[in-house]
Amino acid sequence: MTKLDMLKSLVEKTTDKAELDKLNTEILAEIRAEEKAKLEKELADKAADAERAAAIAKSEEAKPKHSGIEVGLPDIYKGRRFKVNMDGLKAVGHTFKDDKKAEIVTKTWLDRLAEKAVVGQSTTGNVGGYAIAPEYPSIYFEYASEYSRALQICDNIAMNSNVMYVPTENSRVSVAQTSEGTDATVTSAVFAQTTLTAVRFDAFGGITNELLQDQNYPVVPILIRQFTEAIGQKVDSAVFNGTGSPMSSVFSSAAGYSVVLGSGSSTFAAVGFSSFFDVVAKIPTARLRNAKWVCNRTPLWTYIYQIKDAASRPVFITNIDRGAVDAPEGKILGMPVIQLETGPSTTAVSTAITVLGDFSGVKIGHRLDSIDLFMDPYSIAKSNQTQFYLFTRWGFAFALPNQFCRLVTAAS
Numbered sequence: 001m002t003k004l005d006m007l008k009s010l011v012e013k014t015t016d017k018a019e020l021d022k023l024n025t026e027i028l029a030e031i032r033a034e035e036k037a038k039l040e041k042e043l044a045d046k047a048a049d050a051e052r053a054a055a056i057a058k059s060e061e062a063k064p065k066h067s068g069i070e071v072g073l074p075d076i077y078k079g080r081r082f083k084v085n086m087d088g089l090k091a092v093g094h095t096f097k098d099d100k101k102a103e104i105v106t107k108t109w110l111d112r113l114a115e116k117a118v119v120g121q122s123t124t125g126n127v128g129g130y131a132i133a134p135e136y137p138s139i140y141f142e143y144a145s146e147y148s149r150a151l152q153i154c155d156n157i158a159m160n161s162n163v164m165y166v167p168t169e170n171s172r173v174s175v176a177q178t179s180e181g182t183d184a185t186v187t188s189a190v191f192a193q194t195t196l197t198a199v200r201f202d203a204f205g206g207i208t209n210e211l212l213q214d215q216n217y218p219v220v221p222i223l224i225r226q227f228t229e230a231i232g233q234k235v236d237s238a239v240f241n242g243t244g245s246p247m248s249s250v251f252s253s254a255a256g257y258s259v260v261l262g263s264g265s266s267t268f269a270a271v272g273f274s275s276f277f278d279v280v281a282k283i284p285t286a287r288l289r290n291a292k293w294v295c296n297r298t299p300l301w302t303y304i305y306q307i308k309d310a311a312s313r314p315v316f317i318t319n320i321d322r323g324a325v326d327a328p329e330g331k332i333l334g335m336p337v338i339q340l341e342t343g344p345s346t347t348a349v350s351t352a353i354t355v356l357g358d359f360s361g362v363k364i365g366h367r368l369d370s371i372d373l374f375m376d377p378y379s380i381a382k383s384n385q386t387q388f389y390l391f392t393r394w395g396f397a398f399a400l401p402n403q404f405c406r407l408v409t410a411a412s
Contacts, residue, residue, distance in 0.1 A: 003030055007023055007026055007027045007030060008027065010023055011023050011024065011027070077107070077110055078110055078111065078113075078114035079114060080110050080113065080114070080219075081218070082106065082107075082110065084217075084218050085106050085109075085110065085218045085219065085220040085221070086102050086103055086106040086220075087218070088218030088220065088221035089102050089105065089106055089218070089220055089221045089224060090102045091221065092221045092224060092225050093143050093146045093147075093225075094146060095139060095142045095143040095146060096143070101139045101142075104139060105139055105140075105220070105224065106220050109220045109223060109224070110220065113212065113219070113375075140228060140231075140392075141366055143224070143228050144228050144231050144232040144235070145232070146232070147228065147229045147232030147233065148231075148232035148233070148235045148236050149236055149240075149294070149338050149339075149340055149342075150235050150236045150238070150239035150240065150359075150362070150364060151232065151235055151364065152338075153292060153294075153338060153359040154239060154359045154360070154362040154363070154364050155359070155360045155361075155362065155363050155364065155399075156364050156366065157196065157363055157364065157365045157366070158365070158366060159196060159198055159365040159366060159367045159393075159395055162197070162198045162367070162393075163195065163196070163197050163198070164195075164196045164365055164395065165193055165194070165195055165196075166193070166194045166195075166196055166363055166365075166397070166399070167193060167194075168193070168194045168361075168363070168399040168400055194363055194397045194399040195397065196363060196365035196395030196396070196397055197246075197395050198365065198367045198393040198394060198395045199245075199246045199393060199394060199395065199396075200391055200392070200393050201231055201234050201235075201391070201392050201393070201394055202389065202390070202391055203226070203227045203230040203231055203234075203389070203390040203391075204387060204388060204389045204390070205223070205226040205227065205230075205387070205388055206380050206383075206385040206386065206387045206388070207219065207222065207223065207385060207386060207388070208383075208384060208385050209384045209385060209386055210384070212386060223388055226388075227388070227390040230390075231390070231392060233341070233342070235364065235394060236340065236341070236342045237342050238394075238396050239342075239362060239364070239396065240294065240340055240342040240343040241342050241343065242396070246394070246395070246396040247362075247396035247397060247398050248398055249343075250294070250355045250357060250359075250362065250398070250404055250406070251343055251344055251352040251355055251406060252352075254398050254401055255352075255355060255357070255401055255404040255405065255406045256400075256401035256402035256403065256404055256405070257282040257283070257402070257404065257405035257406070258352075258405065258406050258407075258408050259275055259278040259279050259282065259405060259406070259407050259408065260408045260409075260410060260411075261275065261407075261408065261409050261410045262410060263410050263411075263412065264410060264412075265409060265410045266348075266349040266350075266409050266410045266411070266412055267347045267348075267409060268299050268302075268303040268347035268351075268353045268409065269303060269347065270409065270410075271303060271304070271307065271353055271407065271409075272307065273307055273308065273309045273310075273315050275407055276315055276332055276333055276407070277333070278407075279354075279356050279405045279406075279407050280333055280335075280356065282405040283356060283357070283358075283403070283404075283405055284402070284403070287357075287358040287403045288335070288358075289358075290358045290359075290360065291335050291356055291357060291358050291403075292335060292336045292337070292338050292356070292357070292358075292359060293332050293335060293336070293337045293338065293354050293355070293356050294337075294338045294340055294343060294354065294355050294357075295337065295338075295339065295340060295343065295353065295354040295355075296339075296340050296341070296342065296343040296344055296345040297339045297340065297341065297345075298345045298346075299344070299345065299347070299353050299354075300316070300337070300339055300354075303347075303353065304316045304332070304353070304354065305318075315332055315333070316330065316331075316332055316337065317330070317331050317332070318330045318331075318337075332354075335356065343355075347409070348409070349409055349410065349411055349412060350408060350409060350410070350411045351408065351409050352406040352407060352408045352409075353407050353408075353409065354406070354407050355404055355405070355406045355407075356404070356405050356406075356407075357403050357404030357405065358400075358403040358404075359403075360400075360403070361398070361399055361400030361401065361402075361403035361404065362396075362397070362398060362399065363395075363396070363397040363399045364394065364395070364396055365394060365395030365396070365397075366392075366393075366394055366395075367392070367393035367394065367395070372389075372390070372391035372392075374388075374389055375387070375388055375389075376388070376389065
């Protein structure tokens with residue numbers, strides 16, 4: 001019990017006026033003392049908070065800071081032409097049009113060139129690679145997407161572990177009609193489980209030491225393009241050329257449906273107009289909304305472009321002026337055509353010329369929180385070159401094969 005509580009208790013028990021006046025005087029004094037102590041504590045807390053804030057600010061000032069794009073940024077950074085390299089990087093892809101992203105990556109690479117140090121460190125097991133600055137991997141993923149058809153159209157998932165289990169929609173919720181006064185019918189979606197297991201992708205390239213030493217030539221854009229384009233193309237190869245590791249291609253028999261040409265129609269040249277209708281008919285209606293055709297550029301232009309119906313109308317509608325096959329510029333039966341550098345390019349028996357599907361059924365996991373990048377000045381030193389290596393990890397799963405149908409030549 002506090003002193004104030006005790007005084008209030010005595011007031012309740014006292015009837016003498018003089019004693020009551022004395023107790024009330026003491027109560028008022030105690031209230032003033034408590035208010036004063038409370039105010040003094042608040043002032044002391046504020047002073048302590050201000051002192052901590054000042055200490056934190058001083059500590060932050062002592063830390064090395066990410067410079068950002070600033071007026072008057074020195075052109076020479078660690079002995080190299082910073083702006084020349086950054087401007088060159090901004091020209092290699094849409095991602096680096098953003099000054100902040102271009103500056104982050106340029107600075108990181110110039111740091112590596114100056115220090116000849118390792119960025120990140122490969123590990124084994126489920127722990128994952130050593131994480132570098134969080135903005136660095138995300139920029140690389142964005143840039144890799146510019147050079148990968150698969151990353152543009154498939155379902156991309158950020159993996160938070162070496163092995164990740166992903167729910168996939170096997171069938172959708174159904175709606176039932178019920179009569180007044182009756183119970184609702186229980187309906188539910190059916191989900192399957194897909195496993196993504198990260199595998200390592202490697203990219204490497206060499207560059208002459210003379211070029212590395214040339215401060216006036218932008219080296220960073222060359223290195224970035226070599227590595228990131230290679231990673232993007234490797235992702236495409238897994239999705240469109242894979243033979244089981246890390247995944248089976250959408251052009252393989254792993255696809256849920258196939259339309260196979262009749263006996264004797266064993267080359268791409270035998271594909272006819274009606275076969276494309278047969279392919280469309282295999283895909284569930286709900287999946288046609290987001291369905292796309294994929295085809296290697298060689299059979300697309302050599303064979304499919306030539307196919308016409310009985311009224312000489314082409315199956316492949318494209319904008320001749322632009323010669324494009326992206327989005328609305330190229331369509332087959334109203335659905336977009338994605339031109340590939342990967343996928344089957346040469347006619348053969350039992351070979352898919354094209355695939356139609358909703359590519360949300362292909363899951364691509366990226367462990368891009370662990371990018372390993374290092375320099376090797378020794379392996380090709382006799383040629384006066386320096387080797388650069390880039391390691392990233394990806395997971396793949398053909399999760400919903402029944403969203404895909406391929407058009408396949410006959411076995412003989």
